Amino acid sequence: MRLTEAEENRYNRHLILDQIGREGQLKLKNAKILVVGAGGLGCPALQYLTAAGVGTLGIVDFDEVDLSNLHRQILFNHQDVGRNKASCAAEKLHLLNPEIELIPYPVKLEASNAKEIIANYDIVLDGSDNFATRYLVNDCCTALNKPMVYGAIYKFEGQVSVFNYNNGPTYRCLFPENDATAPNCSEVGVLGVLPGVIGLYQATEAIKIILDIGQVLSGRLLQMNLLTHETTQLSIQKRKQQTQTAHK
Amino acid sequence: MNVECKYFGMIAEITGTASESLILNDASNIAQLDEQLKSKYPKLHFVSYQIAQNQQIADTHIELNEKDEIALLPPFGGG
Numbered sequence: 621m622r623l624t625e626a627e628e629n630r631y632n633r634h635l636i637l638d639q640i641g642r643e644g645q646l647k648l649k650n651a652k653i654l655v656v657g658a659g660g661l662g663c664p665a666l667q668y669l670t671a672a673g674v675g676t677l678g679i680v681d682f683d684e685v686d687l688s689n690l691h692r693q694i695l696f697n698h699q700d701v702g703r704n705k706a707s708c709a710a711e712k713l714h715l716l717n718p719e720i721e722l723i724p725y726p727v728k729l730e731a732s733n734a735k736e737i738i739a740n741y742d743i744v745l746d747g748s749d750n751f752a753t754r755y756l757v758n759d760c761c762t763a764l765n766k767p768m769v770y771g772a773i774y775k776f777e778g779q780v781s782v783f784n785y786n787n788g789p790t791y792r793c794l795f796p797e798n799d800a801t802a803p804n805c806s807e808v809g810v811l812g813v814l815p816g817v818i819g820l821y822q823a824t825e826a827i828k829i830i831l832d833i834g835q836v837l838s839g840r841l842l843q844m845n846l847l848t849h850e851t852t853q854l855s856i857q858k859r860k861q862q863t864q865t866a867h868k
Numbered sequence: 869m870n871v872e873c874k875y876f877g878m879i880a881e882i883t884g885t886a887s888e889s890l891i892l893n894d895a896s897n898i899a900q901l902d903e904q905l906k907s908k909y910p911k912l913h914f915v916s917y918q919i920a921q922n923q924q925i926a927d928t929h930i931e932l933n934e935k936d937e938i939a940l941l942p943p944f945g946g947g
Contacts, residue, residue: 661947692947751947772944774877781942794918794925795943801915802878804945815947843941844874848886852874854939855924 621646627719631673644831645673649720651830652676654741656729656757658682658705660805660815661771662747663695665823669745670713672827676721677713678741681705682728692812700788731752732761744828745769745822749805755798758783758791769825771818774802775810776847778818781856782825785838789858796859814846821836871901871932874939881913899928901938917942930940 623631623645633824634640634648651674655662656754658681669677685693685700685708700708713722729748738744738760746768748754761768767785771778783790787847793801805815828834841859844851869892880886895901906912909930918925920939921932 657946747946750944751943754946771946772917773947774942774944777877777944795916799916802943802945805947810947841941845876845886852876852939853923854920854941857925 621649621752622656624719624856625647627673630717630719632850634672639823640831643786644833647832648673648677648827651743652741653743653826654678655678655745655747656680656736656753657747658693658695658709659689659747659748659749660692660773660810661819662745663709663823665745665747665771665817665826666713667695667827668707668820668823670717670720670722672823673717674720674826674830676723676741678725678737679706679709679724680727680729680737681709682726687837688806692810692815694816700866729756731756735764738766738796739764741766743767743769743826745771745826747771747819747822750836751798751802754791758866762790767829769822769829771815771816771822773805773810773814775805775808776814777843777845778814778821779820780821780825780837780844781840781843782829782836783837785836788838789856793859794856811846813857817844869895869934871934871936871938873905874937876940877942877944878915879912879917879940879942882909882915890938895905895927896932898926898930899934901932902928905940912940915942 631645658679685696706726710722710724746757761784768783770781838850841854873890874887875883895904918941922937
């Protein structure tokens with residue numbers, strides 16, 4: 621496979637990087653990433669993955685664009701309110717880069733369809749807004765041996781990690797059971813730029829995995845606070861029995 | 869024994885601070901530290917979190933040492 625002349629122009633600033641070049645750009649072109657949730661995390665990740673030339677992007681979201689989404693989901697505009705997020709995102713992203721394939725799934729990810737959808741992709745980027753979906757994505761990625769690029773947010777703080785990468789720790793190695801009491805941003809609020817920052821960290825990790833460059837955040841959780849700029853990295857060990865309960 | 873504690877997300881809202889030095893009474897492992905923290909901050913009984921010792925997520929039986937860096941990490945939601 622080769623890059624077309626238009627692709628050579630479009631991706632020029634990648635091509636002249638020693639760590640990417642044509643070989644790396646072709647890896648991106650051949651890659652398939654599924655983004656679960658076209659919300660605060662998923663939208664910015666999708667925009668940069670599209671621009672970067674990831675060849676196939678799946679977008680799962682059953683929800684509709686709401687006016688209260690627009691302070692952070694800047695892929696959408698006020699005319700999109702009421703439209704399905706997956707379909708709307710695919711339409712917008714096609715305008716950004718018509719060279720790639722965008723596959724919207726305007727459905728709710730559930731146990732009955734998750735494995736079938738995820739099986740078609742190399743990497744899953746978790747931008748879900750609820751713990752049931754996050755655990756479902758984690759468990760399917762574990763079963764199918766797919767890396768899961770994780771991002772999560774709370775008001776002004778964010779978390780990023782890569783789970784199930786090269787048989788590394790999974791989300792259940794960090795939080796074994798779905799007994800989370802943490803509310804989502806619709807309940808406690810969120811600084812609009814926070815999911816943008818975290819979503820772009822997720823996009824960065826996904827690109828690093830595809831290109832096999834740098835140090836992937838596997839076995840480590842990056843925690844950051846945008847108010848103080850304090851960042852912390854915590855190491856996560858793989859658990860053999862992923863049944864230990866969280867402190868509660 | 870003294871340890872340095874860091875709190876994230878809603879844990880910091882419960883403790884009212886992002887970090888503090890804690891003098892341990894009789895606590896010598898992670899589980900006992902957790903009990904002391906829950907005694908000091910009863911609302912911790914109602915939230916979920918993991919405890920890290922010196923930047924590593926730790927099991928409850930792990931022994932504590934002077935000047936250990938402890939972190940209480942809650943799960944965050946999405947968006």
